[in-house]
Structure formats: C-alpha cells, structure tokens
Amino acid sequence: MSYLVVLAPIFGAAGLYFAYMLYSTIVKQSDGNEKMQEIAEMIHDGAMVFLKREYMILSVFVAIVSLLLLSFISGYTALAFLFGAICSMLAGFIGMKGATRANVRTSEAAKEHGEDAALQTAFSGGAIMGMSVASLGLIGISAFYIAYVMMGAGAVTNLAGFAMGASSIALFARIGGGIYTKSADVGSDLVGKIEAGIPEDDPRNPGVIADNVGDCVGDTAGLGADIFESYVGSVIATITIGAAMGAMSVQYMTLPIIVIMIGLIASVLGINSMKKMKGFDPAAVLRYTAFISAGVMLAASLVVILIMGIGIKVWFALALGCFAGIAIGLITEYYTGMFRPVRKLAESTKTGAATLIISGFALALESVAGPVLVIAIATYFANDFAGLYGIGLAAVGMLSTVGITMSVDAYGPIADNAGGISEMAGLGPETRKITDGLDAIGNTTAAIGKGFAIGSAAMTALALFAAYTQAVGLESINLVDAKVVIGLFIGGALTFLIASFTMTSVGKAAMQMVEEIRRQFREIPGLMEGTGKPDSATCVDIATTASLKEMILPGVVAVIAPVITGLLLGPEGLGGMLAGATVTGVMLALLMANGGGAWDNAKKYIEAGNLGGKGSDAHKAAIIGDTVGDPFKDTSGPAMNILIKLMSIISLVIAPLLV
C-alpha cells in the first residue's frame, strides 16, 4: 500500500488541472460593464504588482537562506527549501489570479442571475486557491519523499527544508499582506468614513481600491500561505516522527501522504457537491461541503489504515484532529458571530468607546480558554492513542481536507471584493443586497477559518516540536533546568515583540495612507462632489511600499531568533523557547482573532439597526472598536500562527548543528 505514494504527484497534477478548469470556467463568465471591468482591472493590477514586488524581495531572502543551508546543513535541505518556497509562492500567485478574476464576475452574476450563481462563482474562485494549495503541497512533499526517502537520494531529515521554505514565505506573506490590508482599511476608513462622512467602498475615496487589493493580498494570499504551511508542516513533521518507528516505519511515514491524497479527492468531491445544492441556504451549503469532504476522508482513511495494518488507534488520533478542528471553529463562531457575547459587547457601547474596548478585551481573553482546552484534550488523547506520532497525525487530520477548507476561506474575500465592486460601480441595492449577504457569510467563514488556522498551527507546532526533540536526540527537555526556563521566557517575549512590531507597522503605514487620502481630498478639485477623479494608484503604491518595508524586521527577527537561541542556550534551551513561543503565540493569536472579530460584528450588529443604528453614538463607539480590532485580527494575530510554526521548523532544520 505504501507504494501508492508514487501516484501522489499524479494526483497533485490532476488537482492542479481541476483548479485550471475552475479558472477557465470563471474567466468565460461575463465581467460586467466597462466601469466594473475598470475597477476589477485596478484591483487585479494592484494585487499583482504587490505580489511581484513581494516575491522579488523574497527571492533575495530565499537565495541567501538556500546558500546558508547549503553551507551549514546540506544541499538536499537547501534544494527542498527552495522548492518549498517556490510552491508557496506559486500557490499564492494562482490563488490571487483566481480571486481577482472571480470578484467582478461574482458581482455580475449577482446582478444578472441572482444569489445561487453569485455564490457559485465566488466559491469556485476560492476553490482555485484551495486546490492549488492542496495540489502543490502534495506534489512537493511526495516528490521529495520519493527522491530522498524511497530512492535514497537524501535523508528523511532533509524533507524539513521543504516545510521551512513554505514557512518562510508564509511569514512574510502574512505579515506583509496583513500590514497592507489593514493600513489601507484603517487609512481609508479614518478619512473616508469618519472625517469625510462618506460610506464604505465609496468610489470618491482614493483608498478604496487599495482596500480591495488589501483583501486579496491579506486574506487570500496571506491566509493561503499560512494554511499551505500548516498543511506541509504537519505532514512532514509526522513523516519525520514516523521514520523513527522501527519495523513499521515505512507504513508510518507514508500514511500521512496517503491521507492527504485521500483528502485531495475528498475535497474535489466536496467542491463538486456544491452544484447539487442549489437553492439551499448559502451558509449551510458551505458547511455541508466541508462536512462531506471530512466524512469521505475519514471513511477512506479508516480502510487504508486497516489494510496497512497500522492499527485503529492511529485512526482515532486522525479523527480526533479532524473533530478538534471543527470544535475550535465552532467556538470561534460562538464568540465572534451574532450570538450572546457579541450582542452583550454591542450593549457596552452605551457607555462609550472605552467600555467597548474593555469589554471586548475581556471577551477576547475569555475566548482563549475553550480552543486551548480542545487543543489540550486532542493532544492528550492523540498521544494516548499513538504517542508523538498521534499528535502529528491529529494535525494531519485537521488539515488533510485543506482543499475544501481553504476554498471556503478564500470565498470570503472574493465576496467582500464583489460587494466593493458593486458599490463602486453603482450596481444598485438589489445586487448589493446579494453581495452583502454573501459577504456576511464570508465574515463568519473567515472567523471560523481563523480559528481553524490557529488550531491547526498549534497542532502543527506541537508535531514539529515533537519532531525537533527526536531530531536533536533529546529524551527529555527538563523544565527544572534553568536554561529551559529562560528559553520559555524568551519564547514568550518574542511573540509579544513580533505582535508589537506588526501592530506598530500597521499604525505607521496607515498614517501615511491617511495623509495621502487627506491630501487628495484637499487638492483634487471636485473629488467630494464626484466630478474629480481620485488617484487610487498612489494609494496602492503607498500601501505596497510601506507593507513590504515593514515586513522585513519582524520576518528577520523570527528567522534569526531560534538560531541564536539554539547556539547560545543549546538544544534544551531552544526547546524551552519553542514551548514558550507556542503557548503564548496560540493564546495571542486566539485573543487577537476573536477580539477583532467580535468588535467587527458588534459594529455590524449596530449597523443592522440595533442600539440606535448607523450614525448613533453607539455606532461611533463601535467604529472605534472595529478599527482597533483590525490589526488584531488581520495582522498581528495571524502573524502568530506562522511565527510559532516557522520557529519550530527552523529548529528542526538546524537540529544537526546543535547535537
């Protein structure tokens, strides 16, 4: 059964072909009138320029790190690193192409054919990203596995290079994209909504194009790179752990690859099932597709595991991870959706912005407990079922149907963009109502997706941590050892520091954006009256330049920190640092994602007509809360996911230097 792995690259290629089919179906659809085409082109161009400039900077980084790996670790690791980085960039590029083609066609579909067609278009656009991530990950992992392990050209430890490549790109993409999207968002809101008093996505606002580009580069490309990294990292960590499992090690090493092959097929089935559910409630459709894929994956995996003679307990660990992912998503939805916590939070606007911030922060602090408990329980039982391997496989279980979960996640920003295009092109209230509805669902899926991304990052980090301890040959990392304690503290401080850097960067970039938008309102004649034309390109350029500049410091700190700690404090101290960073990183990520989500929806709750509705004092307070939450949920919070994975994977790669 293990030889099935040789088919994996073919499965991956088929997956990519499926993504291509989705893409060509979408571009055949009408992209609306000239005005819409013009707006869509500006968003598309802005996103592509950002990607191009980002990738140029990252090429330098990738080249330097490849050389370092070649010199200090091994050429095999360097090669895997290079391809990991390329696959991640490629997935981002394809996903972004799909998203920026699907957004305007979703608007047009909403206008011409109604909700079902619009949902279908937006979801297909997301599925392009979903399938690229799943397929490129599968191709990369399986190709290096075949070459290095099956054909013996390298060693199993060299595989970690691939995950490190993915991880490095992810960190920069997430941070850069996060700074871009929020500086554009905060900047255009502060001047447009608060100072000039014009609605969101108003075409007179010079920042709206940048804001829409930001949705693509942050929420699509950034999230895609994040999930791609978890996916690749969890599989490679599990292979590494499996390699040390004696007589059955081949079965244990190939199982995670076979599981993601199954996951890929299950995702295609899920995506196709969508068309069968016409007329259903859109939110339910999105949920069902994910459930169908998960069910197929679990059933088929059970059969495979039994045939391979690995034992049913390992399947329990896999299933546990799958359910834990769902549970964390649901808890996230409870705290950030229109339920009791958000409604209570909205009430606190009655006494102003200060109490809203305090209550929101309290909500965010509380929301950490549930997901952490789920992670703790999943870890405990996964370990009980199958040791460290179980922990790794639980992470794989969470991520194996990434094709569908990523599709649902990537759907959100497309729907958001479609709403923006409808508003800017003046498509009228009927169309706007459909896109608003799809966007609202997108907010929920985004919140769930964030919870899922954090949960999977935590499980992946734990799996990588386990793989690291094996790689450095440590039976024990002793918390009674002062070096480990110090490592723990330093790891904790690092996550806080990176969170601070990214948050400060948003502030700086947003300030530049504010000044530019203010300047345009002041200097361009007739802009407010709609007769002048805003200079959107300058805003796009400012966001691009600022975010790329700001992503470098936190990115470099994150890459260097484990190396320095490992060299100074030794492998145990580095182990302590990873544990400290993982525990504080997961907490901060949950805190920030849920706090930001809750403030966002508290504002939406008021805008829906509660507590005085739009324009009331409560609404003004809610806008402040939402603005505070923006960098929380879309920049600093998501950066935590990658940070903890990246530091673990770097530790795994440099393990040979430490022993």
Place this chain on the structure above:
Amino acid sequence: MSYLVVLAPIFGAAGLYFAYMLYSTIVKQSDGNEKMQEIAEMIHDGAMVFLKREYMILSVFVAIVSLLLLSFISGYTALAFLFGAICSMLAGFIGMKGATRANVRTSEAAKEHGEDAALQTAFSGGAIMGMSVASLGLIGISAFYIAYVMMGAGAVTNLAGFAMGASSIALFARIGGGIYTKSADVGSDLVGKIEAGIPEDDPRNPGVIADNVGDCVGDTAGLGADIFESYVGSVIATITIGAAMGAMSVQYMTLPIIVIMIGLIASVLGINSMKKMKGFDPAAVLRYTAFISAGVMLAASLVVILIMGIGIKVWFALALGCFAGIAIGLITEYYTGMFRPVRKLAESTKTGAATLIISGFALALESVAGPVLVIAIATYFANDFAGLYGIGLAAVGMLSTVGITMSVDAYGPIADNAGGISEMAGLGPETRKITDGLDAIGNTTAAIGKGFAIGSAAMTALALFAAYTQAVGLESINLVDAKVVIGLFIGGALTFLIASFTMTSVGKAAMQMVEEIRRQFREIPGLMEGTGKPDSATCVDIATTASLKEMILPGVVAVIAPVITGLLLGPEGLGGMLAGATVTGVMLALLMANGGGAWDNAKKYIEAGNLGGKGSDAHKAAIIGDTVGDPFKDTSGPAMNILIKLMSIISLVIAPLLV
C-alpha cells in the same frame, strides 16, 4: 551565626514599634479644618468598612482551607496557613489606618508648611505600611522557623502554609481592591468628567469619595498584600530549597532570614535618612532612600555570608536579584514615564482614540521584552552561581529591603488622596500645586513599584516552582511528555481567564456605579449647582458590595485550579501548568501594567498643555485610553502577580498529596 535567627522576632517587634512611632507622630499633626476632617473621615470609614467586610468573607475562606489542610496535609501546615493569613490581614489593616490618617495631614502640611513637610508626612504614612509588612513577615517566618525547624515541632515543609496564607489573602485583597478602585474611578470619571463635564475630584460628584477610598483599598492594601506575599514566598521558597543542601543546610536555611533581618534595619536607616535630605528634589529623595537601604543591605549581607562560610557566589546571586529589581523598575519607568514612548503615544491621539488604543497596545506588547530579558538573565546567572538556591536568593535580594520599597509605593496613593482632599475642601491653587506635584511623583513611583512587584513575583514564582519540584521529588519535568505540554497550555489559558473575569467584573461594578451617579445627578435637586449634597455613602456601599461579590469567582478558580490539575495530570502535569501560568502571567502583568501606565501618562502629557491641552479632541481620545488602561493596570494586571505565586505555593503545599 545561624542562631541569630532567634533574635528575628525581636527585630520584627522593634520594627512594629517603629511603625507605631511613625503613626503616633502623624496623628499628632493637625488634620485641618472641619471640611477636611469630614472628607477624611468619610474616606477612612469607607476604607475600614471595606476591610471589615472583606475580612469577614475571608475568615470563612480561611477557616475552610485551614480545615482542609488539617484533614489532608497536616495540622502544622494549617496553623502556619492561619497565621500567614492573619499577618497579611493585620499588615493591611495597619497600613490602611496609617494611610487614611496621613492623607488629610499631608494636605494640611502642604497648606501650612509647604512641600518638604507634605512629602515627609505622606512618606511617613507610607512607611507605616512598609514597616508593618517587613516586620510582620519577619516575625511570622522566624517564629515558625524556630518552632518547626529549630525546635523540631514540625517540618520545614510546613512553613509553606504561612506563605499560602499570605498568598490567599493577597489574591482576594488584590482582586477585590482592584475591582473596587477601578469601578469607582471609571464610574465617577464616565459620569463626572465625560457626561457632566466637571473636573476630577469635584465635590459635587457622588463618586469621588468612593474613588478616594478605592485608592486606599486598591493601591495601599492591595499592593501591600501583594508585596507581603512575594516577601514571605521568596524567603520560604529559599528556606525549603536550602533544607535539601546537605551538611551546610542549616546555614542555607537561615541565610534568607538573616538577610531580611538586615533588610529591616537597612529600611529603617533609609526611612530615617529622609529627614536629612530636606530641600532636595522629592523624586530624588525617594530614590536615594531606596538606594541607601539597598547598599546597606548588600554590604552587611556580604559580611554575614563570608562569616557563615557560605561562599561569595551566593552573595552574587543575592546582589543580582537586587539589581534586577532596580533594572525592571527603570525599564518600567522608561515605558510609562514622560519619555519618548509616552510622548509618541500621545501623538497618536491626533488620529483619534482608535489609533491611540492600537499604539498603546503595541507599546505594551513591546515593553514586555526588556523586563523578561532581565528576569531571564538574572535567573540564568543566579542558577549559575548557586543553583536553584541562587534563584531563590535572588528573589530574596529583590525583596529584602521591602520596608523601604513598600514605603515608597504606599506614599503614592496617600499623595493622590491628599490631592483629592485639597480639591474637595477647596484649599486653593497653591496647596493643590504642591499635592499635584507629589501626586505626579507618586504616579512614577507607582509605575516603578508595579514593575518591581511583577519582577519580584516572577522571581518568587520561579523560586517556588523550584521548591515545588524538590517537594514532589521530580528531578525532571519533561516538556516532551504530553501531560506537561497540556499543563503548559492549561496554565496559559488560566491566566487569560482570570484576567478576563477581573476585567469583566470592573465593567459590571462600574456600570452599577454609573447608574447610581447618574441617578443622583438626576434626582438630587441642586447637585450640579453645588447646593445639593451628594449621597457618597451609597456609592461607597455599591463599590464595596460589588467588588467583594466579584472577587469570589476568580479567587476560588485560582485556588482550586492547581489542586484539580495536580490530581488529574499528576505532579509533572502540574509542573507544566505552573510554568505555563508563570510565563503567560508575567507577560500579561507587564503588558497590562505598562499599557495602563502609558495611557495614563499620555493623558497627563496632553493635560500639561501639549497637543491642544485639556478639552481638545486629543484630550478626549486620551481620556478613552486612560479609562481602558485603568482595569489593565490596577485590576487585571496586578491580579496576575498573585495568581502565579498563589498557584505555585498551593502546589508546594499539596505536594505530599501528589507523590
């Protein structure tokens, strides 16, 4: 030399007598005119009623826990617990008496004799608390040491009961006091300053008496209990570690007691040196007194350590702790004082409250790194010099001159109260200027004191953690063990949960306060015009009832959590939990203390006339920031200090149940 310990209770008694002398000197001073006396009486009564009701609730708790300890651990531990609790309550009571007598006399001294006299009075008031904490701690520890260890009536492990008693009271006092002070502060600010537009401490505001009582119960009694706990906890942890040190164990056990005996004398010298520095800058005077005490303590300890034949390396550890405490204080001052970070933060009000909150949060996240690095370095070298014992002794070094550091800390709220009384009694701008100046210094000493409290809590928690691992006989707490990892996550989630509970409680209590003050402004005729009399007593009662009710849940969770974790996950899992709670607790404490302090001073910076001064848009935004910061710095943040110490000490006490 070790037999010097039998003199310790006598030293302690002499220290208490010194505190009594300070008290009688103060009460002999004039307490001003009738109006001032009336206000002071209301604050005094409010504070005493709060303490009485708090202690009644705590008596029930202490009785139950004593019985549980008697049944499951040992009668000796139960007895020590009982006395630890009583000493903590007594120190709080004496300190509060002193503070509420000194506040009005500080106003009067400022009015009649100028700055020097006012500083002297406020500082002497603080020194009453400082000397009570130092003396009662010394008496309690040494008495139980003589009885249990030297006379062999119990065992050295039973000493932990004393620290647990102190810790339990501290948790409730800190949380209850923190909720009280901030609900009163936020409540009266929201209605008074923002809605009614009257100044702070305006006598027409029904909430100002409660606000002033809050300064006493939160900043004086709460902080006193916190520091008392660190003091006692660090010494007992070090004794416990010293007990396992073989042939020299008697010397190692007695050294920390002798060091705090020296610290007590050094503190008296420091307090008395104050009088010699008439005409100096008040801020410098406060700093010098602390330096003099630290210098005396270090010099005398060096002699003692050499005579005892313990070796100079142990002294290095002691000195390291002392310097680390100062370093953390200075870093705190940098981030929260009128330096670059706060000025930059104030600038961010230009774009409104949202950017102020984001920038303040970024500042707070960043401010964690420095102190954590200091703690890490101190831990590393203390361990290098003298193993786990060195870590314990570093904590003792930080806390040995508690008599003077606590005096400086307790000075702040007295000066704050004096300002309030001067305003309410209408003592005129001259007096107000002096008390404002003293209050501003108090804000800085409070910020430094908070940093110091966190640093010492972290070191104490580490020392207790080390003592715990010895008590459960664990050579290693293995981070590769899934139970330890789960413990780590649960510990992390717990600190977030307690922070959430306390923050929510402030919100709830403040809301009740807001409604009551609004009701009074609405229903009492002539209140705004100054002809009606506010019903301050009802506000005091609301704050008292609400804070005492709200302190119970977080307190009980903190006490029960380690017991349940220990029983479910075993001693290793509990060790993981302590590590997780310590690392996240220290970070959250620093984050919240520094964030709150920075927002507070950003507001003060604007009120000093910068960026448009009082009444400007920048000022309005700054008030929102300050209000958000209030529960951060005075309720949830400080609760973290105690939480981590309390959970460690409970673990140490229940160790016999787990092995």
